[in-house]
Amino acid sequence: MSWSLALAALWGLSANILAMVPSKDNHWTRAYILIVVGIPILGYVTYQHGPWIGLLVLGMGMSMLRWPVIYLSRWTKAKMQGMKAANK
Secondary structure (H helix, E strand, O other), rough: OOHHHHHHHHHOOOOOOOHHHHOOOOOHHHHHHHHHHHHHHHHHHHHHHHHHHHHHHHHHHHOOOOOHHHHHHHHHHHHHHHHHHHHH
């Protein structure tokens, strides 16, 4: 196993452990930290193994951090609808 995949696996393990520990802010601080740490790991995996494995690791990370992705997609959709209404 390469170092990049080992780091991605360690990131996934730590994300699961952090999800099991109770939190007062519904885990948002931990999610932000995992995002900041996960982006360079994702780049490293993509660099070493190519875009298909990088997309696979991205999908796994998005499945673990699904609520930030859901809120980002809702925010983007609202902004796009606002831009569409402003252009009419």
